[in-house]
Amino acid sequence: MMKTIEQTETEIVEDFALFDSWDDKYEYIIDLGKKLPPLPDEFKKDENKVKGCQSTVWLVADYRDGKVFFQAESDAVIVKGLISMLIRVLSGHSPEEILAAKMDFINKIGMTSHLAQTRSNGLLAMVKQMKHYALAYSLRQN
Amino acid sequence: MNTTIEATFKGYDIESIRKDFPILNRKVKGYPLVYFDNAATSQKPQSVIDALVHYYSYNNANVHRGIHSLAEEATADFEATRDAVKSFINAQSREEIIYTRGTTESINLVAYTWAKQNLAEGDEVIISGMEHHSNIVPWQIICEQNKARLKVIPVNINGELLMDEFENLLSDRTKLVAVNHVSNAMGTVNPVKTIIQKAHAKGAVVLIDGAQSAMHLDIDVQDLDCDFFAFSSHKLLGPTGMGILYGKKELLQTMPVFAGGGEMIREVTFEKTTYNDLPYKFEAGTPNIADAIALKPAIDYINKIGKENIRRHEDMLLAHATKKLKEIEGLKVIGDNDHKVSVVSFVIEGVHPQDIGVLLDNRGIAVRTGHHCAEPLMNHFCIPGTIRASFALYNTTEEIDLMMEALNRAVKVLR
Numbered sequence: 099m100m101k102t103i104e105q106t107e108t109e110i111v112e113d114f115a116l117f118d119s120w121d122d123k124y125e126y127i128i129d130l131g132k133k134l135p136p137l138p139d140e141f142k143k144d145e146n147k148v149k150g151c152q153s154t155v156w157l158v159a160d161y162r163d164g165k166v167f168f169q170a171e172s173d174a175v176i177v178k179g180l181i182s183m184l185i186r187v188l189s190g191h192s193p194e195e196i197l198a199a200k201m202d203f204i205n206k207i208g209m210t211s212h213l214a215q216t217r218s219n220g221l222l223a224m225v226k227q228m229k230h231y232a233l234a235y236s237l238r239q240n
Numbered sequence: 241m242n243t244t245i246e247a248t249f250k251g252y253d254i255e256s257i258r259k260d261f262p263i264l265n266r267k268v269k270g271y272p273l274v275y276f277d278n279a280a281t282s283q284k285p286q287s288v289i290d291a292l293v294h295y296y297s298y299n300n301a302n303v304h305r306g307i308h309s310l311a312e313e314a315t316a317d318f319e320a321t322r323d324a325v326k327s328f329i330n331a332q333s334r335e336e337i338i339y340t341r342g343t344t345e346s347i348n349l350v351a352y353t354w355a356k357q358n359l360a361e362g363d364e365v366i367i368s369g370m371e372h373h374s375n376i377v378p379w380q381i382i383c384e385q386n387k388a389r390l391k392v393i394p395v396n397i398n399g400e401l402l403m404d405e406f407e408n409l410l411s412d413r414t415k416l417v418a419v420n421h422v423s424n425a426m427g428t429v430n431p432v433k434t435i436i437q438k439a440h441a442k443g444a445v446v447l448i449d450g451a452q453s454a455m456h457l458d459i460d461v462q463d464l465d466c467d468f469f470a471f472s473s474h475k476l477l478g479p480t481g482m483g484i485l486y487g488k489k490e491l492l493q494t495m496p497v498f499a500g501g502g503e504m505i506r507e508v509t510f511e512k513t514t515y516n517d518l519p520y521k522f523e524a525g526t527p528n529i530a531d532a533i534a535l536k537p538a539i540d541y542i543n544k545i546g547k548e549n550i551r552r553h554e555d556m557l558l559a560h561a562t563k564k565l566k567e568i569e570g571l572k573v574i575g576d577n578d579h580k581v582s583v584v585s586f587v588i589e590g591v592h593p594q595d596i597g598v599l600l601d602n603r604g605i606a607v608r609t610g611h612h613c614a615e616p617l618m619n620h621f622c623i624p625g626t627i628r629a630s631f632a633l634y635n636t637t638e639e640i641d642l643m644m645e646a647l648n649r650a651v652k653v654l655r
Binding site for chain 1: 269592593594595597598599602609610624625653654
């Protein structure tokens with residue numbers, strides 16, 4: 099049985115509770131970033147870009163059996179680590195579940211600063227883009 | 241912070257200077273703040289903060305209009321800044337000092353008045369390949385509107401202007417040359433005096449974007465003989481939202497007004513309005529009184545320490561940082577030349593600048609990462625952006641060492 103979005107969020111929050119310094123948190127995120135499977139080059143095109151001021155994110159979604167699957171990559175490794183967590187939480191769920199996801203684990207693990215509006219390719223932009231895909235698939239469904 | 245701050249040279253009391261900047265006491269993420277984003281904006285000394293508080297709590301009034309005491313006091317302080325600025329850049333008269341919101345507005349003012357009036361179809365505007373977007377976009381807009389052409393002085397691999405190419409670009413069609421005095425992205429000091437002479441020889445008008453130079457170099461607009469000089473208060477210890485446009489009086493007089501409203505008028509009827517004298521002709525509406533007033537203590541502070549002293553201190557910091565940075569394997573300084581002020585911009589092989597920025601911030605160290613609003617320059621070097629450390633009079637070599645420690649650790653973790 100697949101975990102719910104909320105269960106995965108709780109898991110991540112529990113993982114982060116083990117770290118007692120920012121250095122450790124970021125090392126963990128960097129590690130996640132390094133482990134994120136690379137996005138095949140054919141997907142690295144402009145239409146998949148979530149372009150921001152500083153780094154580039156490519157995000158693609160696939161819809162199979164009523165579930166949305168995400169793949170993404172960035173040229174910055176911390177962003178990649180953050181993406182990896184978003185994928186872990188949202189990928190493989192139905193559009194409705196993704197649209198309803200609160201994603202408050204981001205605040206709970208102290209990554210609020212990455213939500214800032216100014217970091218236009220921050221988590222906020224990525225979450226928004228993922229929800230856009232979910233919305234598009236949910237409309238197609240109906 | 242290590243209390244034994246190295247005495248950099250005799251007479252430069254870095255410890256007492258640091259005490260004048262209250263923000264330097266704060267901690268970020270549990271570490272003492274190391275502020276190396278001075279090219280974006282400088283921190284403010286207590287005297288500037290006090291001037292803002294004093295104005296709002298003691299003599300807040302609109303300027304130039306009232307005859308009551310508050311209005312007179314506010315006007316006197318507001319105008320005292322104009323005299324301070326006049327001396328600061330050695331302008332010939334106070335009428336040549338126009339208050340704006342900042343460098344960007346100063347440049348736009350010239351674009352929408354002088355350039356709009358004087359650029360004919362086929363005329364040419366020359367800028368450089370290392371301009372801030374603020375000194376690119378206004379000219380693009382006006383050139384498009386007036387069917388003029390925008391030409392760009394190329395930059396070499398060391399981040400210097402190719403002066404031979406500049407001379408080739410100059411022609412009888414050149415009406416305006418607009419270049420920065422110091423590059424915000426690399427710190428390169430450009431040979432503006434030569435540029436001005438050569439442009440004048442062709443009959444072109446020259447605007448110097450002094451946003452990055454006003455804090456660090458002696459500015460003498462008469463010696464430079466520039467026609468316009470634009471800079472911002474907030475990069476020279478003063479408040480945000482305040483800037484200066486210097487213009488030669490004879491040019492300013494011929495220019496159409498920028499914005500209409502109160503203050504800039506002499507007489508208004510529904511048939512016709514006549515305009516006020518310089519500099520008020522260009523200052524429509526209630527100005528940014530508090531920030532204008534608080535620019536004076538900023539200039540006074542710089543004058544008190546002395547620009548030569550500031551520059552010696554900053555040169556020492558820049559040399560120390562550049563030397564230490566080059567010890568990192570795979571690090572490349574962008575704009576590696578020997579005529580720079582206060583900025584070192586770099587990239588590190590295999591590491592994205594943004595990742596470095598996040599990890600340095602994690603240690604309380606503020607640097608700038610990204611394209612520094614100079615995308616064409618980044619494209620020239622084929623990089624998405626750089627990490628930029630920019631220094632000010634209150635920074636120390638110990639702070640640079642803290643940055644190096646954090647940087648070395650970051651590179652190790654990221655690679």
